[in-house]
Amino acid sequence: MRVACVRNWPTGRPFSTCSPTHTIGTKGISIVSDTDSDLSLFRPDLTAADVCAVTRAIESGRVAAGSEVAAFESRTGQRLGRRTIATCSGSVALWIALRHILSGDRREVITSPIVCEGVVDVIRFAGGTPVFADVVPQTLALSGESLADCLTERTGAVVYVHYDGLVGESAPVRNLCESAGIPLIEDCASVLGGTTRDGPVGRDGEFGVFSLHATKSITSGEGGLLAWTPRSPSKISPIDGYPKVGMSDVTAAMANAQFDRLDDILDARRDVATGYAERLGDVPAAELLTGAPGSRGTWTSALIRFDSAHGRVLAERALIGDGVPVRGVDAILGASLPPGADQAWNTVLRVPLHTRMTEQDIDRVTKLLSEAVGR
The missing domain is CATH 3.40.640.10 (Type I PLP-dependent aspartate aminotransferase-like (Major domain))
Structure with missing residues (x-):
């Protein structure tokens, strides 16, 4: 089927001075407390x-x-x-x-x-x-x-x-x-x-x-x-x-x-993505998007696709209700979106993924998803 194109779419913390002789390990020393349990949608690895x-x-x-x-x-x-x-x-x-x-x-x-x-x-x-x-x-x-x-x-x-x-x-x-x-x-x-x-x-x-x-x-x-x-x-x-x-x-x-630390950061994010994929294997109504075959992405967030727009709405309500931040995909909205883009707008949700997420964080997010749309 030929698809027409669309034209003319109308908290920071203070840092102490660093000694010139100070050394840092390969993975660095986090400037965020290990007891900080904030489940952010995005968080840079600083x-x-x-x-x-x-x-x-x-x-x-x-x-x-x-x-x-x-x-x-x-x-x-x-x-x-x-x-x-x-x-x-x-x-x-x-x-x-x-x-x-x-x-x-x-x-x-x-x-x-x-x-x-x-x-x-x-x-x-x-x-x-x-x-x-x-x-x-x-x-x-x-x-x-x-x-x-x-x-x-x-x-x-x-x-x-x-x-x-x-x-x-x-x-x-x-x-x-x-x-x-x-x-x-x-x-x-x-x-x-x-x-x-x-x-x-x-x-x-x-x-x-x-x-x-x-x-x-x-x-x-x-x-x-x-x-x-x-x-x-x-x-x-x-x-x-x-x-x-x-x-x-x-x-x-x-x-x-x-x-x-680029490779260490990406490895840590991929570990979180793997945790999502493994847990979502038991939730047929939700799927983690992984990119093109043979590719290795950078996992700046986790993009979850649901089998219906209704499922996405249920998942969004459940996560927000428990204090988990979420966001839909970015889209340039006009009178209409092409079919694939429209499906993404209605069925894909971004959920937290960053290097400081724990197994418990992943469990929390996927448990909420499973309870909202699991069958």
């Missing part, structure tokens, strides 16, 4: 290592872009196998990519309607017109079949969003874009450290865009990363000719400290 890194950067006297930024760009570039530029936010990284690509009358930018509104704001700010294709139910990422229905002579770019820690199957979209001669931008905001069957996420498009916001894989509070592969040694940098858009050394110091 340790004394992050505090020390920022303190050292400030004490160095070099707080603008310097060695910390250069180190972060070098390390992320090695991991991704591409050149990288550290930016002040993921939104700015996406804006740079779009400004670099869009030109003339080819101003339509196809993306998913299951996306945070900020992505659409950036598309418009860069001079583009958003066009919304449908999504794949298991990954909530752009559908290649729906994308094909949306391509026109006005299409200037495609923004493929890996949604909320899930890694999508981007290869079909990449192949379609290559055949049509349309530049592809991979929005990997929440999946730094994620992988596909072919390697690190962020290498399929002309640009890969990452975020270091507080809700992402790792965080520097704010910050972003733009990844690309120069077509020739003389190719200009995508940020040439732009005003100041980069990261400071203070921000990069925290980014480097977080990057030191």
